[in-house]
Amino acid sequence: MAITSRGFSGRRTPADVKLPPGQYLTTDFPVLSAGPTPRTALDKWEFTIDDGTDVLRRWDWKSFRELPAETITVDIHCVTRWSKLGTTWEGVSLDTLFKGIKTDAEYAMARSYGDYTTNLPLEDLMNKQAWIAFGFDDDDLAPEHGGPARLLVPHLYLWKSAKWVRGITLMHEDQPGFWESLGYHDYGDPWKEQRYQGD
Amino acid sequence: MWRVGTVIDLHDETSTARTITLEVPDWPGHVAGQHVDVRLTAPDGYSAARSYSIASAPNSEKRVEITVERLPDGEVSPYLTQELAVGDRLELRGPIGGWFVWRTEQTEAIQLIAGGSGMAPLMAMIRSRTAFGNTAPFRLLYSVREPEAILYRDELEKLSNQDRTMMLAYAYTRVAPREWPRPPGRIDAALIAEATWPSKLGPTCYVCGPTPFVEIAASLLSACGNRSEKIKTERFGPTGGKK
Numbered sequence: 001m002a003i004t005s006r007g008f009s010g011r012r013t014p015a016d017v018k019l020p021p022g023q024y025l026t027t028d029f030p031v032l033s034a035g036p037t038p039r040t041a042l043d044k045w046e047f048t049i050d051d052g053t054d055v056l057r058r059w060d061w062k063s064f065r066e067l068p069a070e071t072i073t074v075d076i077h078c079v080t081r082w083s084k085l086g087t088t089w090e091g092v093s094l095d096t097l098f099k100g101i102k103t104d105a106e107y108a109m110a111r112s113y114g115d116y117t118t119n120l121p122l123e124d125l126m127n128k129q130a131w132i133a134f135g136f137d138d139d140d141l142a143p144e145h146g147g148p149a150r151l152l153v154p155h156l157y158l159w160k161s162a163k164w165v166r167g168i169t170l171m172h173e174d175q176p177g178f179w180e181s182l183g184y185h186d187y188g189d190p191w192k193e194q195r196y197q198g199d
Numbered sequence: 200m201w202r203v204g205t206v207i208d209l210h211d212e213t214s215t216a217r218t219i220t221l222e223v224p225d226w227p228g229h230v231a232g233q234h235v236d237v238r239l240t241a242p243d244g245y246s247a248a249r250s251y252s253i254a255s256a257p258n259s260e261k262r263v264e265i266t267v268e269r270l271p272d273g274e275v276s277p278y279l280t281q282e283l284a285v286g287d288r289l290e291l292r293g294p295i296g297g298w299f300v301w302r303t304e305q306t307e308a309i310q311l312i313a314g315g316s317g318m319a320p321l322m323a324m325i326r327s328r329t330a331f332g333n334t335a336p337f338r339l340l341y342s343v344r345e346p347e348a349i350l351y352r353d354e355l356e357k358l359s360n361q362d363r364t365m366m367l368a369y370a371y372t373r374v375a376p377r378e379w380p381r382p383p384g385r386i387d388a389a390l391i392a393e394a395t396w397p398s399k400l401g402p403t404c405y406v407c408g409p410t411p412f413v414e415i416a417a418s419l420l421s422a423c424g425n426r427s428e429k430i431k432t433e434r435f436g437p438t439g440g441k442k
Contacts, residue, residue, distance in 0.1 A: 002246060003203060003290055005239040007282045010247050011274040022248055024274065031410045031434050034298050036417035036427045080250055081236075114427060144414055182297035196295065199200075 020190035090135030105170035118177035232300035235293035256326035268316035314408020345374035398424035
């Protein structure tokens with residue numbers, strides 16, 4: 001039973017807005033990163049998919065941007081408790097990037113410039129659930145928000161949407177990524193409030 | 200999961216920031232740099248939670264201090280800085296976080312850079328170092344709007360006067376004290392060169408503050424040759440710039 005805070009009434013979100021438990025609405029776009037913002041020149045940028053041994057696919061910026069892109073409008077939820085509704089991104093679906101890859105791996109590790117990593121079940125990246133986003137609000141994706149390109153997996157807490165993404169490694173066994181090995185939840189479903197290990 | 204703390208002291212640090220001292224009987228201990236989630240609940244069950252850095256050193260008294268900056272349009276911070284009274288109980292969760300932390304076993308040179316109320320977790324590091332008799336060389340560069348906005352001012356002055364391995368430098372963005380050598384303004388490369396450890400010393404850097412401040416400070420540290428894995432950042436608030 002929660003303790004009642006004497007004299008607190010709060011500022012509620014409108015009744016027609018449904019947020020995951022423990023989240024509040026923001027119209028800003030806060031930034032969370034563990035270190036300096038990496039700057040990768042577009043002519044040095046690449047994105048690869050590998051199986052831990054071999055590189056299965058490789059794109060440079062030009063060939064990546066020639067892939068069919070989609071406009072995605074989604075709600076995003078950060079583990080630090082803000083949610084932002086109706087954000088509009090431009091990106092390439094992971095279904096497009098994984099086309100023709102046959103694997104029995106069940107997990108994936110997203111890898112970033114700046115050495116950030118985050119783990120996800122591979123099925124959470126498939127079937128129109130995940131994109132490599134390069135645009136936000138009709139503009140290029142800003143570096144502090146993960147530009148030139150970031151993973152976007154809006155149905156999980158936003159730390160799973162790795163900024164500055166440079167590749168995905170397929171794994172047969174789940175391994176924790178950066179925040180997951182520092183006490184954050186392995187899966188991170190905002191609707192189940194899976195913030196920290198043990199939630 | 201939620202622990203209950205009782206407010207045992209309230210202290211106004213500045214006109215907008217208040218330090219809240221809680222006694223938490225089942226507190227498991229913490230490491231400097233970690234944060235807690237604080238939850239408020241209205242009589243009808245509506246609740247709101249926010250994260251606050253712990254400002255106190257680990258201690259045996261099960262005490263946790265947080266410093267809350269009042270945001271004009273905030274939901275939780277006005278309550279914590281204006282309504283909360285000694286004797287009230289608060290729910291909190293934590294300690295949380297294992298990256299932006301300083302452990303008392305660390306012996307390398309430490310560079311702290313704070314912007315505004317980003318000082319709180321860095322204060323926990325400074326207080327831990329003192330409490331545990333650690334002598335790692337510490338250097339703090341603290342950027343504030345004006346002299347009146349400095350948190351923990353007396354304690355910082357006292358520490359840096361007593362301890363030559365704890366170096367302190369202020370930078371002012373809007374109003375500087377009279378005859379201050381540097382005109383008010385954002386931190387820049389010259390200031391970083393003057394007021395931080397040379398990168399060849401291999402310091403671990405902790406940078407905490409509003410997002411635009413941290414972006415600038417972290418990239419200036421990188422430009423001076425500090426390796427990015429040695430620069431740990433904690434950002435809060437909106438980006439400030441264009442979306």
